[in-house]
Amino acid sequence: MLWFEMNGKDSDVVVSSRVRLARNLADYPFGDRLNEPSAKEIIEKVKGVFDGKDDYKFTDFASLDKISRSAEAARHKVSPEFAASDSPRALIESDSKNTYIMVLEEDHIRIQSVKPGFALEEALDAAFEADGMIDSALRVAYDEKLGYLTHCPTNLGTGMRASVMMFLPALTYAGGMRSLQNGLGKIGLTIRGMDGEGSNADGCLYQISNQVTLGTSEDEIVSKLSKIVENIEEQERTLRKKLKEDARFEDRVMRAYGTMLYATLIDTNELTKLYADVRLGVSLGLIENVTTRQLDEMLVCGMSGVLMSEAENVRTPAQRDRARADMIRKKLAK
């Protein structure tokens, strides 16, 4: 199952946790100096590592049409940059482990594991499992002093980026995001809006990740990030309790729910806003019979690429708005 189809810990505030490891093969130049035969060799080599192992599945990503590629980016399996390019590239994924391995993104290999809720350690374990398989089969570029060698120097060392996608509506409404951003910057963490079509502020979704990869260990990164996440969770929950006492806020949440249930045309921006209001309403117990999981799934499935990839005759903006509203009603009826 994909991360958004599963229940996660602390999912009222943490939507998902992700660990990404950047790896390169020692015997090949970095991506931009790579010729096509070498690129194909790398793809074949990495494919060979996972062939027939567990439920790992190989996809020749360059052969997919643009809509399918953009849908996979919306599902957070691959980066938007990886989805956009036409040059040779592959995706190796394990559904059961929530692990997605991009071959020939910026680095030769990018191992990602995306878990629902607050689960950085589980994501790290899953990423390490795939990394171990690669490490025992292929010669990975590694330097005793610098650690893993990467295309971009900011990834040197662990080659790891750990991140959590946080849902912070109460902090956003209270105007607390700017000072949170400044505070995180000072301790080597970075915060940014969700990628994808919906604007960050509307959906109240923020990705918090480590800046520093060098001179530290993977466990230290995860441990430091986890402590900060727990702290932000506490702030967010305290502010939410205050919101619950505001009658206008309850009205806003219930209207958003009514719109999800009855509107017949909904664009991406509106879905993002409705998502934020209804998700908050669910977490405060104002809306029953709806789960944060249903809403996260709805947000992913409402992205234009996913809508278009899942149905024929969904091409024009008007068709997408109708298909999006239909999908939302269907997900809520479950």
Next chain:
Amino acid sequence: MLWFEMNGKDSDVVVSSRVRLARNLADYPFGDRLNEPSAKEIIEKVKGVFDGKDDYKFTDFASLDKISRSAEAARHKVSPEFAASDSPRALIESDSKNTYIMVLEEDHIRIQSVKPGFALEEALDAAFEADGMIDSALRVAYDEKLGYLTHCPTNLGTGMRASVMMFLPALTYAGGMRSLQNGLGKIGLTIRGMDGEGSNADGCLYQISNQVTLGTSEDEIVSKLSKIVENIEEQERTLRKKLKEDARFEDRVMRAYGTMLYATLIDTNELTKLYADVRLGVSLGLIENVTTRQLDEMLVCGMSGVLMSEAENVRTPAQRDRARADMIRKKLAK
């Protein structure tokens, strides 16, 4: 039952039909020259006519509190002017006949009958019945040449105003109201917005009535007005069919319905707008399980005076907005 609690003919376009007869007693001066003892005499005399007859019920209107009076105006039993004054006045009403007799409004006696839907003849019959009872018991001011004598010369003759409350959203959206108003003026009819708090344009409700009372008969007035109403009904229904083909219109209607079902704070202006969208949706079959009767009742019961008269602790605007939203949900759940 009140008119809005009953089903009526052509209620997709005609909300209600009303006939009002102005009468004065021959032996008393008109209202503004009337002293208090004479006013009380008139009230007693008219009361005596209906005492113990059918289900006629007498109310000393001046003794009611302001909230109850304004609620009766919102229910269209009495005029807002009648409700506002503190001088001696009475209401005599028959629930079964939908007849409301204001004693000491502008004229000594104003007999009104308000029927649901398109039912001018029934309203005229009911008003005539009460008029006959008064005429056989009291000396009514009547002149062979001028007809019934009234306080305001514009009511001389029949003393009658016949009116229909029409729901014309499609004509309103199509920008047809101005030319309809001009056309009606040329043939001695007048059109104006609904009285009450909601603004006319938002609720798409219009009252069409005769201007001329002199040199014509009651039946002629009703017959002329009825033909015009039928003609407007046809225009409105033709335009509605076109609206139904517009996906954005369906979306608008369904959103309004979702808001009615889920919002927890709704003010009068918003109720009026939601009423128009949902009533149109019902008439076009886009919304099922809701009737125009339920919506008309909701609009009346959502007026601040009615809300405040029907519950304790509904005083502030915020309390009213909450009570209004609660009432709407309750009416829709029926």
